[in-house]
Amino acid sequence: MALIVHKYGGTSMGSTERIALVAKRVAKWARAGHKMVVVPSAMSGETNRLLALAKELAPAKPAEAYNRELDMLASTGEQASSALLAIALQAEGLEAVSYAGWQVAIKTNSAYTKARIESIDDKKVRADLDSGRVVIVTGFQGVDDLGNITTLGRGGSDTSAVAVAAALKADECLIYTDVDGVYTTDPRVVPEARRLHTVSFEEMLEMASMGSKVLQIRSVEFAGKYKVKMRVLSSFTPWDIDINEEAVSGTLITFEEDEDMEQAVVSGIAFNRDEAKISVLGVPDTPGIAYKIVGAVADANIEIDMIIQNVSKEGKTDFSFTVHRNDFAKAVDLLNTQVIGTLGAKEVVGDAKICKVSIVGIGMRSHVGIASKMFSCLAQEGINIQMISTSEIKTSVVIDEKYMELAVRALHKVFGLDQVAA
Amino acid sequence: MALIVHKYGGTSMGSTERIALVAKRVAKWARAGHKMVVVPSAMSGETNRLLALAKELAPAKPAEAYNRELDMLASTGEQASSALLAIALQAEGLEAVSYAGWQVAIKTNSAYTKARIESIDDKKVRADLDSGRVVIVTGFQGVDDLGNITTLGRGGSDTSAVAVAAALKADECLIYTDVDGVYTTDPRVVPEARRLHTVSFEEMLEMASMGSKVLQIRSVEFAGKYKVKMRVLSSFTPWDIDINEEAVSGTLITFEEDEDMEQAVVSGIAFNRDEAKISVLGVPDTPGIAYKIVGAVADANIEIDMIIQNVSKEGKTDFSFTVHRNDFAKAVDLLNTQVIGTLGAKEVVGDAKICKVSIVGIGMRSHVGIASKMFSCLAQEGINIQMISTSEIKTSVVIDEKYMELAVRALHKVFGLDQVAA
Numbered sequence: 001m002a003l004i005v006h007k008y009g010g011t012s013m014g015s016t017e018r019i020a021l022v023a024k025r026v027a028k029w030a031r032a033g034h035k036m037v038v039v040p041s042a043m044s045g046e047t048n049r050l051l052a053l054a055k056e057l058a059p060a061k062p063a064e065a066y067n068r069e070l071d072m073l074a075s076t077g078e079q080a081s082s083a084l085l086a087i088a089l090q091a092e093g094l095e096a097v098s099y100a101g102w103q104v105a106i107k108t109n110s111a112y113t114k115a116r117i118e119s120i121d122d123k124k125v126r127a128d129l130d131s132g133r134v135v136i137v138t139g140f141q142g143v144d145d146l147g148n149i150t151t152l153g154r155g156g157s158d159t160s161a162v163a164v165a166a167a168l169k170a171d172e173c174l175i176y177t178d179v180d181g182v183y184t185t186d187p188r189v190v191p192e193a194r195r196l197h198t199v200s201f202e203e204m205l206e207m208a209s210m211g212s213k214v215l216q217i218r219s220v221e222f223a224g225k226y227k228v229k230m231r232v233l234s235s236f237t238p239w240d241i242d243i244n245e246e247a248v249s250g251t252l253i254t255f256e257e258d259e260d261m262e263q264a265v266v267s268g269i270a271f272n273r274d275e276a277k278i279s280v281l282g283v284p285d286t287p288g289i290a291y292k293i294v295g296a297v298a299d300a301n302i303e304i305d306m307i308i309q310n311v312s313k314e315g316k317t318d319f320s321f322t323v324h325r326n327d328f329a330k331a332v333d334l335l336n337t338q339v340i341g342t343l344g345a346k347e348v349v350g351d352a353k354i355c356k357v358s359i360v361g362i363g364m365r366s367h368v369g370i371a372s373k374m375f376s377c378l379a380q381e382g383i384n385i386q387m388i389s390t391s392e393i394k395t396s397v398v399i400d401e402k403y404m405e406l407a408v409r410a411l412h413k414v415f416g417l418d419q420v421a422a
Numbered sequence: 423m424a425l426i427v428h429k430y431g432g433t434s435m436g437s438t439e440r441i442a443l444v445a446k447r448v449a450k451w452a453r454a455g456h457k458m459v460v461v462p463s464a465m466s467g468e469t470n471r472l473l474a475l476a477k478e479l480a481p482a483k484p485a486e487a488y489n490r491e492l493d494m495l496a497s498t499g500e501q502a503s504s505a506l507l508a509i510a511l512q513a514e515g516l517e518a519v520s521y522a523g524w525q526v527a528i529k530t531n532s533a534y535t536k537a538r539i540e541s542i543d544d545k546k547v548r549a550d551l552d553s554g555r556v557v558i559v560t561g562f563q564g565v566d567d568l569g570n571i572t573t574l575g576r577g578g579s580d581t582s583a584v585a586v587a588a589a590l591k592a593d594e595c596l597i598y599t600d601v602d603g604v605y606t607t608d609p610r611v612v613p614e615a616r617r618l619h620t621v622s623f624e625e626m627l628e629m630a631s632m633g634s635k636v637l638q639i640r641s642v643e644f645a646g647k648y649k650v651k652m653r654v655l656s657s658f659t660p661w662d663i664d665i666n667e668e669a670v671s672g673t674l675i676t677f678e679e680d681e682d683m684e685q686a687v688v689s690g691i692a693f694n695r696d697e698a699k700i701s702v703l704g705v706p707d708t709p710g711i712a713y714k715i716v717g718a719v720a721d722a723n724i725e726i727d728m729i730i731q732n733v734s735k736e737g738k739t740d741f742s743f744t745v746h747r748n749d750f751a752k753a754v755d756l757l758n759t760q761v762i763g764t765l766g767a768k769e770v771v772g773d774a775k776i777c778k779v780s781i782v783g784i785g786m787r788s789h790v791g792i793a794s795k796m797f798s799c800l801a802q803e804g805i806n807i808q809m810i811s812t813s814e815i816k817t818s819v820v821i822d823e824k825y826m827e828l829a830v831r832a833l834h835k836v837f838g839l840d841q842v843a844a
Binding site for chain 2: 069
């Protein structure tokens, strides 16, 4: 008998029929003797519907006071779906109770629309579990010290589930979603892509392009920090699948290297076609240039991904970075008008038609020659590499976006990811 | 400069366009120098939508635990509309903040789906008003001592508004709805029906059939208890109507007889065609029969309206009452199977094709001959009276439902309600 947290996404909660199926699945686990806590998202489309109403009323958005009201508004979606799930569980013959974030309480800071969880009081939930109830905790929301409702930002229900699992010291946190696990790469690009039975926490973080479609990255960080055993699995398997089979399905995210891990050096190929590269050329190589460039861009609320600065020649250097493609024009404009003059740099050039492809694997730490195998593979396919960046367990390259599928397929094959692990 | 509470019903909050108009109206009052508190209902249709989802999941409803979740669910409608109104007010350039019932806090007992307000903490709202904010308080909901969300039942937002007005000692509580006041009778039946500029609290209570379409009766009782000045008016007048004109529009509900009241003896004609009459005939006239009959019916959760028992003849009496037409068959069946035998009564007879027509007027207290004028009027129209019941300020008759319009029109004329008051 274990304490298990289930998290169900918006698609899984998308209709009363689906909610009834979620209730049957949770009931199966409860009847197998487990103490059950469930964290549901809002019914799919509900959060967007609510935010669209707000947008109609306030096309130009004011500051903090507006964000406070957005959270009041958006948090109702999860409260409603939580109550509906409690009702569905009661209809299944179980005792069930739902709690809004403030009722638990899930305490957060006051950063409306992107709040961070600070603490979770486990007393109420524990008491209910001990008296045999299934407890539903609304995802995505919390309450600040002044009693204002906050939300955790998009995908925040994953983080809620992991945080609740951490607070309750749950044996496992199962994230039910519309895919059946984490794959070696996107199966839509490489049909031979395989589901990973386990993936390490670090790999999951690095595989943002794969990972972000499956799990909110913040929830993985949270799970790593509190060592929460976390599994991603599908809510579209039959609800009455044998519980022992279900308990080992999907992909387990692991935090300890001595766990039973697959032995591949490279675990997956990640990619991202939403990026654009920008270079500031001919920058006088003096202390503080990185800050002046990156700081100006960050101050404009533009997120920067890769940053590359090569050694300088004749006192000048070239500074390159990638941003989201939507921010490309804004960033180039900003650099031209506000930065390049102050820096005494020559010019700003950029390209929005690029993509980033990465090989990720915790095994890379102890293996040499992985990066060169990647470069050789791309060269054989005639693909020119525009930028390179590496970390301990990842090597990323920026290439022309038209080569993306070709590169991903070739790398997937070269690193043997289409073979079942020994 | 006054402290004013506005309450807007679901139709007034029915779309973002309408919410924007509510914001403009509230802003007009705020800019005129008034401290403003607004209590909105859920957007029209929203509560029904949510409860329909619950019903799909739990066709046969369990007990208390189910009602708790219904309140978690239904309360989200008002929370969302409150946040949207705050956003609309911010877009109008005002500072505005919304509070859920638990945030205020509006404390209630734990009678889920029909909770009663026990206390309201005015500190937070007062502090916001003092710092120049418009405060939006969600209607319809509260929180019990254990931190569970409760709702006040259908139409509860009127009660919320009056309770908030009472707690804040507001100068006036304006209930904006889709009609422009209380009429002498239903204008659809009598085209000459006039809007009353004032109506007494007691008359409003007695005119349930007119009143319940306009105001939730509980809110009127509440207003009477706490002497809240309450006005019913239309939210469909242009929002930029002159504020002095708007402030005297609609119908004011008065609680003191020395206020400037219209002098008519009869203020209005109320009617209700949803009733059915039931008579238990030949009941041995012994102590306790009323309780045995009424108690059995009430235990089956059937609400009883009029009750009439005439003097007995030869130790037997006839006992009559009216119920909602939907409960007619159930009540007759219940009396036949469970009551009539125990009582030793002769038989149960009933008629579902009746209606109740009442004349209501606080002036009746001090005028004689009002009831006889009513009976004579009906006799002249050839309408047979089946039952009569009177209170201090109301005389009700039960007649064949086919005469309803005829009776209401004749009475409206006979009591001079189509004439403008002196």
